[in-house]
Amino acid sequence: MGEIVSLEEALAVRDKLQAEGKTVVFTNGHFDLLHMGHVDYLQRARGLGDVLIVGLNSDASTRALKGEKRPVVSQSERARMLAALACVDYVVIFEETTANSLVEALKPDLYVKGGDWDKGRSPPEAEVVASYGGQVHILPYLPGHSTTKLIETIVDRFGSGRMEDGE
Template sequence: MKITEKIYPRDELKNILEEKRVEGKNIVFTNGCFDILHVGHTRYLAEAKARGNLLVVALNSDSSVRLLKGEKRPIIPEMERAEMLANLAIVDYVTIFSEKTANQTISILKPDIYIKGGDYQIEELPEAKVVASYGGKIELVSEIKGASTTNIIEEILKRY
């Protein structure tokens, strides 16, 4: 399989996921910046994948990351981040979104299960209302303490 067979605009991905649902597949969805890929990301994605048949990762675009993290981010451009995620065996599909939250992408794809890290509270998630609106389920996975892109950047700056 070519990596590009895993990366789709969300409208195309919607059609693919509808076919997969007919086949009885359970769609798990998560989103994030995934700027510098690290063990916290891979453990999180593995735990998410274990909750269903197909794992969809919605990736914040470069402009979306800047809105969330500031003008110096992202470090890695969106297409390279998407390719790295697509190269992971546990990730089935990747899509890129440019809004500040994943609400629009979730409303289009309607995943069965929406996953976020344990550092969040379900009632505080901006996506919670959209997931509830179509009967989706929200699950939190374990937080990997200390594993973050920000910590990696700080360590690099300290060492070099």
């Protein structure tokens, strides 16, 4: 099981791991309404190195990027669910709308992003990664799995009807 850590704790862990010659992989995202696409992505990211650190957008940064109705699940719950996954070693919550400052501080060996960045554009953090000699790796998403699709399915099936406990 992973740990939820502060940036300072993550930096200390990173220093120790890199001194041991371990490959540190970093990714980031909202991970709202955790689903199979997230799990598959995180497992594949972890498989690229020895340790996976996940940067989690805070509630405020998620609202700024996704709109006032998001996140559906609070940052503390999202962090706990991520840390409970065997493939996630550390979770760091961050407030900014990009992970630039987190990537700049952590300097992971490998920065991983999902397939939505594989359409002729680079993630905003790519320049930071290049500045210290790290690598950016784009992983394709598991088709048919997204938080937006999950929300749409729930709305289509249940609309504004209220469910009783146990349904």
